[in-house]
Amino acid sequence: MAEISVADVTKTYGKKKNAFLALSGINVEIPDGVTVAIVGKSGSGKSTLMHAMSGLDRPEQGEVIVDGENILKLKAKQVDIFRSKKMAFVFQSFFVQGNDTCYSNVSLPLEIGRVPFRRRKARIMRALTSVGLEEKAHSKAKNLSGGEKQRLAIARAIVSEPRVLFADEPTGNLDSVTGAKIEKLLFDYARENHATLIVVTHDHDLASRCDMQVYLKDGKVERIEKRDGTSIQPEQITEGVIKRPLGGPRKVAVQ
Amino acid sequence: MRRFDIMRRAARNLKQAKGRTFLTSLAIGVGAFTLTMALAAGQGTRDYADKLLKNNVDPQAMFIVKDKSLFQQGGTIGLREYDPDVSTNSSGRPGTTIKQLNESDITYFNSRGDLTNVIPTYTLSPKWVQFEGNTKKYIGSVDYYDATILNETKAGTLPTLGTQIADSDATIPQTYAETLGVDAGSLIGKTVSITFAQQATTASDAQIQQAFAAGGTQAVQDLLSPQEKTFTYTIRAVTKTPTMSFSATPRISISASSARIANAYQTTGTTSSGKYSSVTALVKSGSSPDTVKADLESHGYGAETAKDAQSILFTIVNTLQGIVAGFGLLTLLASLFGIINTQYISVLERTSQIGLMKALGMSKKAIAKLFRYEAAWIGLLGGALGAAVAFITGTLANPAISKALDIGDSQILEFVWWQIAAMIGALVLIAIIAGWLPSRKAAKLDPIEALRTE
Numbered sequence: 001m002a003e004i005s006v007a008d009v010t011k012t013y014g015k016k017k018n019a020f021l022a023l024s025g026i027n028v029e030i031p032d033g034v035t036v037a038i039v040g041k042s043g044s045g046k047s048t049l050m051h052a053m054s055g056l057d058r059p060e061q062g063e064v065i066v067d068g069e070n071i072l073k074l075k076a077k078q079v080d081i082f083r084s085k086k087m088a089f090v091f092q093s094f095f096v097q098g099n100d101t102c103y104s105n106v107s108l109p110l111e112i113g114r115v116p117f118r119r120r121k122a123r124i125m126r127a128l129t130s131v132g133l134e135e136k137a138h139s140k141a142k143n144l145s146g147g148e149k150q151r152l153a154i155a156r157a158i159v160s161e162p163r164v165l166f167a168d169e170p171t172g173n174l175d176s177v178t179g180a181k182i183e184k185l186l187f188d189y190a191r192e193n194h195a196t197l198i199v200v201t202h203d204h205d206l207a208s209r210c211d212m213q214v215y216l217k218d219g220k221v222e223r224i225e226k227r228d229g230t231s232i233q234p235e236q237i238t239e240g241v242i243k244r245p246l247g248g249p250r251k252v253a254v255q
Numbered sequence: 256m257r258r259f260d261i262m263r264r265a266a267r268n269l270k271q272a273k274g275r276t277f278l279t280s281l282a283i284g285v286g287a288f289t290l291t292m293a294l295a296a297g298q299g300t301r302d303y304a305d306k307l308l309k310n311n312v313d314p315q316a317m318f319i320v321k322d323k324s325l326f327q328q329g330g331t332i333g334l335r336e337y338d339p340d341v342s343t344n345s346s347g348r349p350g351t352t353i354k355q356l357n358e359s360d361i362t363y364f365n366s367r368g369d370l371t372n373v374i375p376t377y378t379l380s381p382k383w384v385q386f387e388g389n390t391k392k393y394i395g396s397v398d399y400y401d402a403t404i405l406n407e408t409k410a411g412t413l414p415t416l417g418t419q420i421a422d423s424d425a426t427i428p429q430t431y432a433e434t435l436g437v438d439a440g441s442l443i444g445k446t447v448s449i450t451f452a453q454q455a456t457t458a459s460d461a462q463i464q465q466a467f468a469a470g471g472t473q474a475v476q477d478l479l480s481p482q483e484k485t486f487t488y489t490i491r492a493v494t495k496t497p498t499m500s501f502s503a504t505p506r507i508s509i510s511a512s513s514a515r516i517a518n519a520y521q522t523t524g525t526t527s528s529g530k531y532s533s534v535t536a537l538v539k540s541g542s543s544p545d546t547v548k549a550d551l552e553s554h555g556y557g558a559e560t561a562k563d564a565q566s567i568l569f570t571i572v573n574t575l576q577g578i579v580a581g582f583g584l585l586t587l588l589a590s591l592f593g594i595i596n597t598q599y600i601s602v603l604e605r606t607s608q609i610g611l612m613k614a615l616g617m618s619k620k621a622i623a624k625l626f627r628y629e630a631a632w633i634g635l636l637g638g639a640l641g642a643a644v645a646f647i648t649g650t651l652a653n654p655a656i657s658k659a660l661d662i663g664d665s666q667i668l669e670f671v672w673w674q675i676a677a678m679i680g681a682l683v684l685i686a687i688i689a690g691w692l693p694s695r696k697a698a699k700l701d702p703i704e705a706l707r708t709e
Contacts, residue, residue, distance in 0.1 A: 051703050054614070056613070056614060056702050056703055057703055076618075076619065077618055077619075077620075080613075080616045080617065080618045080619075081616065081618075082616070083614070083615070083616035084615060084616025084617070085616070087616075088615070089611075089614050089615070091611075091706065093607075095607055095608070095610075095611040095706070097608060099271035100267065100271070104267070108264075108612070108615060109615045109616075111256050111257065111260040111264070112256050112612070112615050112616050112617045112621070113616070114256065114257055
């Protein structure tokens with residue numbers, strides 16, 4: 001059974017004359033426990049697709065089925081609960097709370113997920129240990145280096161033991177050595193926990209390490225490649241499904 | 256997210272912006288300070304007034320006049336029909352006339368079953384006062400002994416509360432002993448002579464001729480010059496000046512019946528003879544002063560109970576307190592905009608944090624709550640800060656204020672913990688209301704937009 005199934009998803013930004021099709025009839029099937037790279041240039045819609053798959057964004061058309069549940073049909077509150085239980089994020093610019101301690105940063109998802117106080121400590125320390133930051137648990141996050149901040153972000157992402165881990169350009173702000181360590185942490189988590197890892201990137205080296213690559217161009221799936229060598233053209237999966245309400249995409253740079 | 260976790264996060268967020276938090280809560284603190292002071296001053300003044308009245312007025316005491324207009328603003332002004340009972344009151348404002356009580360009224364009060372200790376207010380104006388062993392003549396005030404108050408004595412003894420002193424006795428205030436330059440104890444048992452004068456009488460021609468025939472020029476002079484009479488009393492006690500007194504003027508006290516005799520002598524031949532502007536009485540226990548008051552009013556008298564006197568004082572106190580509290584509320588209003596502004600800026604500064612929390616699955620409601628709790632903490636901090644500063648300065652200033660106002664051990668600033676707690680509680684609530692708009696903005700923030708910043 002597919003863990004994530006995106007069917008005919010269309011997302012438009014702006015209104016009327018300024019309308020811009022960020023996603024146009026996207027169809028992607030992501031099996032359980034695979035690593036996926038969403039690859040494309042700026043404005044190709046890769047971040048929008050990630051937001052749509054995580055329920056952060058609401059496409060006006062299509063279905064996003066995660067674990068058998070169409071999250072586009074859920075109420076906002078239920079999507080929030082769903083996300084706090086099953087998903088986690090790592091961002092290019094870390095988004096760690098600089099004035100807070102590492103411990104408190106990692107604690108946040110558990111608090112949001114209503115994990116009882118007494119069960120938090122062990123989980124937080126385990127997450128910090130797995131990224132090698134156990135020594136810095138009570139240091140302020142702003143005193144960490146860039147690589148350490150991203151490791152902290154990974155600890156924060158994995159502490160809630162998500163089934164799906166989204167990483168938006170996770171190595172974009174890091175040098176290649178540090179970036180490689182971060183990549184290893186992400187892939188290790190996915191492998192050890194049989195979790196789905198979805199990496200948004202324009203780095204082809206990073207993309208090639210994934211089981212599956214989804215190439216996006218102008219809001220459409222250009223092609224999907226899998227580790228076993230099969231390459232799927234969009235026609236094969238979208239045939240007879242795509243509707244183009246606005247008559248095709250218009251290219252507008254967004255970032 | 257659990258309420259406790261949200262509260263903790265809110266407190267931590269504020270701690271991370273110490274300067275801003277402190278300054279915002281300081282603004283509220285100023286309001287809280289003013290309000291605490293207003294509350295304390297109101298409470299202290301009310302309590303002082305209460306003590307003052309309790310020391311001076313028996314709760315059963317009743318003040319009765321014939322003329323209800325006495326209780327109205329400035330008495331009655333205008334043209335009224337002549338009434339033999341109406342006399343101009345020299346001590347009042349010129350032209351003010353008041354109806355006076357006469358002996359038949361006193362008899363009526365005494366005949367009522369619910370009044371005791373009916374004592375007309377005898378106005379005694381002695382010409383001079385002399386003390387045994389001292390040839391000098393002094394001017395002093397004389398009053399009748401009020402059995403409803405038990406004063407402290409410096410020397411000598413007083414009868415138990417509610418009992419009059421003997422008709423031959425007198426008490427003198429401590430300050431008189433000081434003026435005389437003698438020890439208070441040495442005055443006990445000595446006599447005090449009080450000389451009253453009758454008003455000069457106008458004699459008819461026939462009376463003058465008769466006097467002249469009888470005793471010559473001297474007799475005529477005697478007839479026309481004011482008559483004087485000296486009453487002598489034994490000093491039984493020297494009283495301390497009570498701090499809780501309405502009238503700061505120290506007076507010699509003689510018994511009510513002695514005062515009656517002296518007053519009768521003093522007013523002989525004048526229109527004031529046998530007439531009194533007011534009467535004090537005690538309502539017998541078992542009867543309610545309010546019922547008696549209503550009944551007296553239905554008989555055409557004006558009456559005021561101890562409670563009425565209290566309510567007049569309290570009205571003044573409450574008005575003053577209201578004015579001070581009003582300023583406090585204005586300050587608070589200003590500080591509310593401070594909270595709104597600070598929280599708005601805080602939302603703008605923390606868009607990425609809000610976006611992240613949303614991405615992690617924090618609900619809109621929880622995010623709104625987080626910001627409202629931050630506002631609540633600011634309110635709590637400001638309220639506690641203002642109240643604490645007010646409490647400390649108030650407690651330190653109290654002795655100086657009491658000394659300056661000469662009110663003895665009483666304190667004008669009285670801090671009541673539940674009033675302060677209620678005020679801080681109200682501040683927290685107000686702060687939450689002020690935090691409403693910014694918290695809504697935070698909750699409505701688009702997480703995708705928010706995560707794009709930086």
